[in-house]
Amino acid sequence: MKNLSRREMLIRSAQCAACAAAVSAAGLLWAPRAEALKKEEYPWPYRKIDPQKAAAIAYENYYKNGCSYAVTSGILIPLREAIGPPYTVLPLEAFAFGRGGVMDWGTTCGALLGAGIATGLAAGKKGEEILNEVINWYCDTELPIFVPQNPRASIKTVNKSDSPLCHVSVGKWMKKEGVALSDPRRKERCARLSADVAMKTVQMLNLRADGAFETKHGSQSMTYGITTQNNCTDCHGTAVPSVPQGGKT
Amino acid sequence: MKNLSRREMLIRSAQCAACAAAVSAAGLLWAPRAEALKKEEYPWPYRKIDPQKAAAIAYENYYKNGCSYAVTSGILIPLREAIGPPYTVLPLEAFAFGRGGVMDWGTTCGALLGAGIATGLAAGKKGEEILNEVINWYCDTELPIFVPQNPRASIKTVNKSDSPLCHVSVGKWMKKEGVALSDPRRKERCARLSADVAMKTVQMLNLRADGAFETKHGSQSMTYGITTQNNCTDCHGTAVPSVPQGGKT
Numbered sequence: 500m501k502n503l504s505r506r507e508m509l510i511r512s513a514q515c516a517a518c519a520a521a522v523s524a525a526g527l528l529w530a531p532r533a534e535a536l537k538k539e540e541y542p543w544p545y546r547k548i549d550p551q552k553a554a555a556i557a558y559e560n561y562y563k564n565g566c567s568y569a570v571t572s573g574i575l576i577p578l579r580e581a582i583g584p585p586y587t588v589l590p591l592e593a594f595a596f597g598r599g600g601v602m603d604w605g606t607t608c609g610a611l612l613g614a615g616i617a618t619g620l621a622a623g624k625k626g627e628e629i630l631n632e633v634i635n636w637y638c639d640t641e642l643p644i645f646v647p648q649n650p651r652a653s654i655k656t657v658n659k660s661d662s663p664l665c666h667v668s669v670g671k672w673m674k675k676e677g678v679a680l681s682d683p684r685r686k687e688r689c690a691r692l693s694a695d696v697a698m699k700t701v702q703m704l705n706l707r708a709d710g711a712f713e714t715k716h717g718s719q720s721m722t723y724g725i726t727t728q729n730n731c732t733d734c735h736g737t738a739v740p741s742v743p744q745g746g747k748t
Numbered sequence: 749m750k751n752l753s754r755r756e757m758l759i760r761s762a763q764c765a766a767c768a769a770a771v772s773a774a775g776l777l778w779a780p781r782a783e784a785l786k787k788e789e790y791p792w793p794y795r796k797i798d799p800q801k802a803a804a805i806a807y808e809n810y811y812k813n814g815c816s817y818a819v820t821s822g823i824l825i826p827l828r829e830a831i832g833p834p835y836t837v838l839p840l841e842a843f844a845f846g847r848g849g850v851m852d853w854g855t856t857c858g859a860l861l862g863a864g865i866a867t868g869l870a871a872g873k874k875g876e877e878i879l880n881e882v883i884n885w886y887c888d889t890e891l892p893i894f895v896p897q898n899p900r901a902s903i904k905t906v907n908k909s910d911s912p913l914c915h916v917s918v919g920k921w922m923k924k925e926g927v928a929l930s931d932p933r934r935k936e937r938c939a940r941l942s943a944d945v946a947m948k949t950v951q952m953l954n955l956r957a958d959g960a961f962e963t964k965h966g967s968q969s970m971t972y973g974i975t976t977q978n979n980c981t982d983c984h985g986t987a988v989p990s991v992p993q994g995g996k997t
Binding site: 539540541542543565585587588589590592593594595596597598599600601602603604605606607611612615616618619620623626627630631634663664665666669670673679680686689718719720721724725726727728733734748 | 788789790791792814834836837838839841842843844845846847848849850851852853854855856860861864865867868869872875876879880883912913914915918919922928929935938967968969970973974975976977982983997
């Protein structure tokens, strides 16, 4: 083999069309970006995608598999289409577990977890900074903003959660709208909110692709001396209990 | 091509050793489980792994990249070794974002998110049931249990978090141990706890592989009518605010 010149190798390869076709038919050849599957890449490549498209996919996919799957797929399906492997290998259903604040435990909003999975893969360490900004924006913004082309239900309420927790975010909204968790209007709110999170995340990923993303929000643990949200009095009233301070995870 | 018999194809392929070697040298052939990279599989295949090994990897990897990476890698590195692709394609650093309850926001314990990512990939819908059990066990168990072979620090406290939230879980422990977030003992506690979560998750994945996994814990939202933890009075005191009840996400 090593005695063959490059030219000879190319000639032999060309002659062996039947062999190449057989290998290809067996699914052993990736045409685009085959090198992406040779070994682990980190992060995976990113190309700018349309935030509106991500939002529309997230809205529709919320109704298929919940909020976490909605945002993961809203961002990663366009990247599959734009880039191919390794995105095509990843089963996006695997990330549905984040729904309802992780299997309905009401903890981190699953839409934010979907954003974290997508930014972790598509932007690595910089993606972590993007996620931090998205969480801060989520807490401080009246949501939902997105209006779908074909809404499944009409809703009248928007609210600022002041928390990245599903329980707090959806609980405040349910109370304001006066509906139960199982109400189609509650689902519509979470579908639209998923679209909002997908859109905001893609906007930041696109800024980063242009070299224009800037970190604004600092580290929660450096600010407070403990891993925490900003809404201390929601749980602690006015008397925030003291914990030993300082440091970073 | 379609006029070639299988025998003729095999003969031609064998004749074209140079071509095959060239393709292989270019990294276009996967020897083991090449079919796993043809398209998306869901879930990815699972083979029983050693819970102690998963725990030891999680403990060590906590010190490299935090709790979420620790548990994801504690489970998925042994699966990479046992199975190869598609596990080898996934950059595990992408899931470090869950640390400190997602980028230090103190929400879902990152160790639990690591478990969710691993179970979602390796067990699909059944993995969601496993995660629900792991979360319930985490809330109800005095942690950490794991004792490393070469501990980085000595700790004296264990505690039952009664919550899957990082802020609550680590905050209660810090208060009891009397240490700050940046203290090496706090890091040691979270490293050991990551090992515990990896071990428990693998034990359940192994039970499932044996057809012996049983769901015990029900749906939080079906029980409470809202996505939530069980520790209502931690935030709400004795007067739990009413929200419109009923249903499931």
